[in-house]
Amino acid sequence: MRRLILGILGCGLLLGVWYLAVDVLALGRFGSLPPLAEVLTEWTSHEPAYGTSLFTHNYYADIWISVRRVLEAFVLAVVLGVPLGLAIGWSRRFRELTFPVLELIRPIPILAWVPLAILMFPRGEQPVIFLTFLSAFFVMTLNTLLGVQSVDRDLVRAARSLGASPRDVLRTVIMPGALPYVTTGMKIAIGVSWFSLVAGEMVAGQSGLGYLINSSYATVRYPTIVIGMLTLGIVGFATSAAIGALTGRLAPHRTRAAAA
Amino acid sequence: MNAASLQIEDVAKSYRNQSGELVALSSCSIEIAPEELHVIVGPSGCGKTTLLNAVAGFQGIDGGLIRLGGETLCTAERPAEPGADRVVVFQHSTLFPWRTVLDNVTYGPVIQGRRSRAEARSLARERLSQAGLAGLEDRYPAELSSGAQRRVEIVRALVNEPRVLLLDEPFRGMDQITRDLMHEALLELYDRARPTVLFITHDIEEAVFLGSRVTAMSARPGRVKATIEIDLPRPREAGLRASARFNELLADVLSLVHDEASRAFVAGDREAA
Numbered sequence: 001m002r003r004l005i006l007g008i009l010g011c012g013l014l015l016g017v018w019y020l021a022v023d024v025l026a027l028g029r030f031g032s033l034p035p036l037a038e039v040l041t042e043w044t045s046h047e048p049a050y051g052t053s054l055f056t057h058n059y060y061a062d063i064w065i066s067v068r069r070v071l072e073a074f075v076l077a078v079v080l081g082v083p084l085g086l087a088i089g090w091s092r093r094f095r096e097l098t099f100p101v102l103e104l105i106r107p108i109p110i111l112a113w114v115p116l117a118i119l120m121f122p123r124g125e126q127p128v129i130f131l132t133f134l135s136a137f138f139v140m141t142l143n144t145l146l147g148v149q150s151v152d153r154d155l156v157r158a159a160r161s162l163g164a165s166p167r168d169v170l171r172t173v174i175m176p177g178a179l180p181y182v183t184t185g186m187k188i189a190i191g192v193s194w195f196s197l198v199a200g201e202m203v204a205g206q207s208g209l210g211y212l213i214n215s216s217y218a219t220v221r222y223p224t225i226v227i228g229m230l231t232l233g234i235v236g237f238a239t240s241a242a243i244g245a246l247t248g249r250l251a252p253h254r255t256r257a258a259a260a
Numbered sequence: 261m262n263a264a265s266l267q268i269e270d271v272a273k274s275y276r277n278q279s280g281e282l283v284a285l286s287s288c289s290i291e292i293a294p295e296e297l298h299v300i301v302g303p304s305g306c307g308k309t310t311l312l313n314a315v316a317g318f319q320g321i322d323g324g325l326i327r328l329g330g331e332t333l334c335t336a337e338r339p340a341e342p343g344a345d346r347v348v349v350f351q352h353s354t355l356f357p358w359r360t361v362l363d364n365v366t367y368g369p370v371i372q373g374r375r376s377r378a379e380a381r382s383l384a385r386e387r388l389s390q391a392g393l394a395g396l397e398d399r400y401p402a403e404l405s406s407g408a409q410r411r412v413e414i415v416r417a418l419v420n421e422p423r424v425l426l427l428d429e430p431f432r433g434m435d436q437i438t439r440d441l442m443h444e445a446l447l448e449l450y451d452r453a454r455p456t457v458l459f460i461t462h463d464i465e466e467a468v469f470l471g472s473r474v475t476a477m478s479a480r481p482g483r484v485k486a487t488i489e490i491d492l493p494r495p496r497e498a499g500l501r502a503s504a505r506f507n508e509l510l511a512d513v514l515s516l517v518h519d520e521a522s523r524a525f526v527a528g529d530r531e532a533a
Contacts, residue, residue: 038358039328046410063368152354154354155354155356157316157318157348157350157354158348158350158354159367159371160317161317161342161343161344161346161426162367162371162416162417163347163368163371163420164367164371164421168371172356172371176356176358179358222351251358253400253402
């Protein structure tokens with residue numbers, strides 16, 4: 001309860017500072033930003049001056065297309081990244097073959113991939129989803145690998161001495177042992193997905209919240225920029241919370257031990 | 261029952277590192293009879309864990325032979341695979357933290373396909389309650405005391421009816437009071453199931469209280485110094501520690517181990533596990 005009240009108070013403080021600095025005092029450079037009152041009026045207007053509000057169809061279309069892209073890319077990253085991380089962690093030979101490649105590609109910023117993404121996928125959804133996928137994929141692969149490496153070697157030995165085959169060990173020791181790192185990876189991955197999505201939509205998209213922000217700047221619809229930003233914050237927070245709730249169910253021994 | 265003899269014949273093992281070759285075991289021979297609780301005691305670096313790992317199938321040997329129940333288990337050319345006929349209990353807990361106590365105990369029989377899940381569960385419940393652990397079945401290991409964790413782990417091992425049970429300093433790091441209680445709990449399980457046990461420790465009192473026979477090992481190279489028969493009656497109870505015979509045997513083993521430890525101490529050898 002106290003957490004909720006303080007949380008709301010913190011958000012209120014931010015809006016208060018914004019209102020004071022922009023609307024009331026127009027302090028220096030803050031003066032050129034969209035005022036709070038104008039943004040709120042626009043956001044809640046039935047007939048928004050710049051065409052985007054809670055009551056327009058295109059607002060929800062942009063949210064939906066961004067959410068869909070993030071989820072598609074995220075699911076793809078988990079489905080491909082987790083098995084790859086398991087394989088790299090499990091097989092020494094495979095690790096020696098692939099890990100250097102991974103470490104060389106991973107530091108390349110996602111924006112540097114934009115031209116290749118457009119060359120490879122000239123149209124539509126694909127370049128944006130590819131960019132979003134790529135960043136989440138590295139997070140998932142690497143976190144799964146770390147998870148495999150975090151498993152106590154004596155747990156593997158204990159399982160073997162209880163009669164488990166190497167394949168049993170992978171299924172009953174390595175996979176559950178790596179799970180905490182995988183779920184942490186998922187929480188990080190959903191965050192970087194939004195980051196790359198907006199970058200992708202700004203340079204290669206024709207729709208979505210990133211595109212809305214960028215095109216509003218180009219067409220001088222400044223309050224719409226802020227509406228897009230705040231919406232990204234809310235939707236991003238909601239997806240992270242959903243992933244957190246989902247992954248929390250996967251490890252009952254952790255939540256119970258924490259409660260004890 | 262399943263208890264088998266274990267014969268260690270002339271086993272040798274060396275490790276290589278930057279400073280050259282370190283001889284962990286050299287012409288090491290020990291014979292353990294079926295149903296015997298055999299304790300190997302020795303200073304750090306005497307190769308006792310190396311020996312246990314070779315029997316368990318975690319490490320190979322460079323020379324010699326190990327037999328289990330009369331059959332060759334491993335040689336230098338043919339290392340053993342780990343298996344449920346030689347279950348190991350380690351120094352620290354290796355209970356699977358994501359499995360409940362019950363699911364930890366059923367792990368072995370189910371993964372080997374020896375029992376159905378339902379059978380394994382009822383067997384596990386029975387064994388846990390015999391060990392005084394009834395009521396903990398649905399807890400996770402992190403919710404148990406270290407003493408209860410250890411006992412669950414020993415039950416998890418015994419439920420497989422191993423031909424030899426391998427205990428690698430299982431009570432190391434416990435306080436004296438808990439440890440004494442663990443000794444009695446272990447002996448109770450041992451007297452009930454009568455497995456062959458190879459128990460490794462550097463605690464002499466523990467060795468004498470538990471063992472049917474105690475083998476003292478020397479360090480650098482690891483070699484058998486002597487084996488002493490512990491002629492104390494079973495079942496053994498805490499009061500035994502005050503008896504004259506117990507203390508005589510304690511002094512015997514102590515003198516064997518002390519010579520070795522002080523030799524290594526003076527030589528300034530780095531301790532190795």
